Amino acid sequence: MSKLGNLIIAGIITGSIYAMFAVCVSVWYRVSNILNLAVGDFAMVGALGVDNLYRVKGLPLPVAIITTLVVVAVFAYLYDLVVLRIAQDRRHMEGIVVTFFFTFALSFFIDGVAKMLFGTDVHAAPTLWNGNSLTLGSLHFERAGILVLACAVIIGSAFWVYIRYTLGGKALEASGENVVGARIVGIDTRRYRLWIFIGTAVIAAIFGIVESPITGFTYLSGATISLTGFIAAAYGGFRKPGRALLAGLFIGVLEALLGGYVSAEYGDTVLYAILAAMVLAWPRGLGFESAVSG
Amino acid sequence: MSEQAQAALTVTGLSVAYGNVIAVHDATFAVAEGDACAITGPNGNGKSSILMGVTGMVRRRGTVQIFGVTARNGDVRWAARHGLTLVPERRQLYPDLTAHDNIILGCYTWTRSISKARRSGSFGRAIDLFPELKPHLKQTAGTLSGGQQQMVAIARGLAANPKILAVDEPCLGLAEALAKRVYDALAQIHEEGTTLIVVEEAPRRALTLCNRRVEVRNGMAGAA
Numbered sequence: 001m002s003k004l005g006n007l008i009i010a011g012i013i014t015g016s017i018y019a020m021f022a023v024c025v026s027v028w029y030r031v032s033n034i035l036n037l038a039v040g041d042f043a044m045v046g047a048l049g050v051d052n053l054y055r056v057k058g059l060p061l062p063v064a065i066i067t068t069l070v071v072v073a074v075f076a077y078l079y080d081l082v083v084l085r086i087a088q089d090r091r092h093m094e095g096i097v098v099t100f101f102f103t104f105a106l107s108f109f110i111d112g113v114a115k116m117l118f119g120t121d122v123h124a125a126p127t128l129w130n131g132n133s134l135t136l137g138s139l140h141f142e143r144a145g146i147l148v149l150a151c152a153v154i155i156g157s158a159f160w161v162y163i164r165y166t167l168g169g170k171a172l173e174a175s176g177e178n179v180v181g182a183r184i185v186g187i188d189t190r191r192y193r194l195w196i197f198i199g200t201a202v203i204a205a206i207f208g209i210v211e212s213p214i215t216g217f218t219y220l221s222g223a224t225i226s227l228t229g230f231i232a233a234a235y236g237g238f239r240k241p242g243r244a245l246l247a248g249l250f251i252g253v254l255e256a257l258l259g260g261y262v263s264a265e266y267g268d269t270v271l272y273a274i275l276a277a278m279v280l281a282w283p284r285g286l287g288f289e290s291a292v293s294g
Numbered sequence: 295m296s297e298q299a300q301a302a303l304t305v306t307g308l309s310v311a312y313g314n315v316i317a318v319h320d321a322t323f324a325v326a327e328g329d330a331c332a333i334t335g336p337n338g339n340g341k342s343s344i345l346m347g348v349t350g351m352v353r354r355r356g357t358v359q360i361f362g363v364t365a366r367n368g369d370v371r372w373a374a375r376h377g378l379t380l381v382p383e384r385r386q387l388y389p390d391l392t393a394h395d396n397i398i399l400g401c402y403t404w405t406r407s408i409s410k411a412r413r414s415g416s417f418g419r420a421i422d423l424f425p426e427l428k429p430h431l432k433q434t435a436g437t438l439s440g441g442q443q444q445m446v447a448i449a450r451g452l453a454a455n456p457k458i459l460a461v462d463e464p465c466l467g468l469a470e471a472l473a474k475r476v477y478d479a480l481a482q483i484h485e486e487g488t489t490l491i492v493v494e495e496a497p498r499r500a501l502t503l504c505n506r507r508v509e510v511r512n513g514m515a516g517a518a
Contacts, residue, residue: 167408170395174388181386183351184379185454186371186403239390 002138007260008253013145015252016152017211021229022236022244023156024200029238030176032193034084037103039204040225041110042072046205047212048118048219050125061126065209069202076201079106080194089190107222114219124212144213151210155203156245163241172196176239231275251275300361302327302458302489303348303378307356308515310340310347317343320356321515323508325458327361330490332500335510341493342383344515345460349373349380360458374403377457383466383493385447389436393427393446396435400453416455419486423449423479441472448479459483460491465499477503 021039028036046068053064083102129143163169175182175189182189208217215221232251236243254274259267303325310318318340325331333341347354350370358365366372370380379400387396397420401411411417421428424445430438435446444464451459461480465473481503484490494500497507508515 165408167398167402167406167411170391170399170408171402173391173395174399177388177390178386180351180382181388183370184349184374184382184386185399185450186374187399188371 003260005139007256009139009141009145011253011256012249013142013148013214013252014255015249016149017207017225017248018228018232018252019245019248020152020155020207021204021225022232022248023159023241024204025226025229025233026236026238026241026244027159028196028200029233030241031172031189031196032084032088033176034088034103035100035230035238036197036200037100037226037230038106038110038222039200039229040227041107041114041222042076042201042204043208043211043225044114044217044219044222045072045110046208047125047217047221048114048123048208049205050209051123051212052118054126055123065125068209069205072201072205073198076198077194080197084193084197085190107226111219111222118219120218122216122218124216125209127213128210142214144210148207148210148214151206155206159241234279300327301325301359302329302361303491304359304362305344305348305356306358308344308347308358309355310343310352312352317513318347318354318510318515319513321510321513323515325489325491325506327457327489328487329506330484330492330504331506331508332497332504333491333493333508333510333515334495334497334500337495339510340513340515341495341510342462343513344510345380345382345462345491345493349378349460351380351382371403374454374456379403379451379454379456379459381447381451381459381461381464383462385443387435387443387446387450390434392432393435393438393442394431396446397421397431397449397453400450401455403454411453414453414455417453420449420453423452423482441468441475444468444472444476445479448476448483452483456488458489458491460493462493463495464492465494473499 021043024039025036028034028039049068049071050064053059053067054061059067083106087102127144129147131143133143134141134146163173171182171187172192174185175187175192179189228251229248232248233244235247251271255267255271258270262270301324305324306322308318308321309316321344333344335341343352346352348358350365350368350373353368360373360376360378363376365376388399398408398411398417400420401414401417405411405414421431427442427445427449430442435443438446448461448464451461464476464480468476477499480490480492484503490504492500492504501507
């Protein structure tokens with residue numbers, strides 16, 4: 001029983017990370033109709049950047065964290081300003097090129113730069129909340145895991161409240177659904193896209209920092225995170241952050257259970273087989289239809 | 295149109311081009327405050343492009359003055375804040391948002407506060423305009439019928455609290471009874487003091503409501 005409990009706890013923590021990235025991907029897609037493949041790379045930059053500044057350069061931890069987040073934000077800003085603005089606004093590129101290619105390229109670019117700056121070893125940002133894992137009966141809660149979960153809950157509910165209960169949040173949704181319709185009521189769709197890009201990049205970096213003590217990061221870790229976030233987002237049709245969040249949690253728990261009960265080695269293989277089978281079984285229910293037809 | 299009435303909208307030498315294609319050439323006309331003005335003419339002659347240029351949805355040449363103030367080129371927000379709101383062709387709603395959210399977003403032109411928007415007279419007026427829409431306010435706009443979608447689009451325009459409401463082909467694809475309903479609503483908006491500009495292919499229907507008409511032929515506009 002305690003094994004099951006602990007696996008579920010571990011699964012919820014991993015799942016909350018997937019969920020967060022899935023939310024970032026789907027919010028961003030909702031606003032801009034671009035699938036941001038670089039979300040995981042920003043997490044990697046967060047983790048390795050803080051590690052580098054703190055451990056190698058010897059900066060105090062808060063300074064290292066703030067510097068990293070500012071660098072990520074500025075980079076996201078410049079990327080939107082230079083690449084996306086030219087591609088989407090000036091040249092009016094559409095379809096698969098804009099949807100995928102530009103952020104795919106961004107992902108490779110960030111990986112390359114990270115390899116140069118941080119090397120190829122596994123590193124992690126320092127743990128922010130030190131101490132033994134907390135126990136409740138036979139259940140163990142890792143402190144880093146609790147921190148991840150807390151971040152996910154706070155950021156997730158802030159997003160939800162913003163979209164659900166503010167006019168700005170509704171304007172944000174509107175600008176992804178119909179650019180012409182959004183402009184008519186005076187919504188500045190470019191500005192929304194910019195803020196969401198910067199926001200999701202910074203959120204991803206925060207998650208990288210908080211989560212890296214659990215798993216460790218290399219310069220290539222971003223792609224794996226993006227992939228799982230993507231799959232979870234796909235289960236919400238890429239447009240429903242709420243569903244993407246649930247899908248992320250579900251994938252995390254399933255992954256942990258498969259690893260614990262089926263096979264630690266082949267758990268991931270079985271996981272992806274199950275996920276693929278689910279898509280084949282209920283494409284409409286899982287929102288894939290709307291993702292494909294737009 | 296009385297000579298004393300202030301000009302709500304003055305358009306001088308307006309030209310709109312899409313790349314090399316000139317859609318509107320040197321259009322000049324004025325709409326007085328309180329007028330209901332029809333812009334008529336065959337399809338493809340630039341009627342909608344006039345509205346797009348006037349409201350700033352596309353960039354233009356020439357000058358547009360809204361209540362005597364020269365409008366910024368290509369700035370829809372400026373036009374909306376100065377009282378000119380567009381109800382566009384094909385409605386341009388947000389299909390996955392509810393009818394209610396579609397309408398309240400009209401308030402975005404003048405506020406960022408959702409509670410202020412909800413309490414505002416313009417939102418209340420927009421919601422009350424079509425009582426038949428009330429049971430469908432929680433429905434997503436994409437699932438509404440064509441007529442209901444047009445009602446939502448007009449209500450969204452009204453929520454922006456316009457002094458001039460420019461409506462582009464409000465009856466496109468609607469059955470006769472619904473078209474009449476839409477025109478009744480536009481007449482009500484006009485009676486309540488909003489200046490109206492209606493783009494219509496069929497002048498007959500437009501002239502049941504409008505006291506002025508601008509005829510567009512081959513991108514050239516003139517009073518008819």
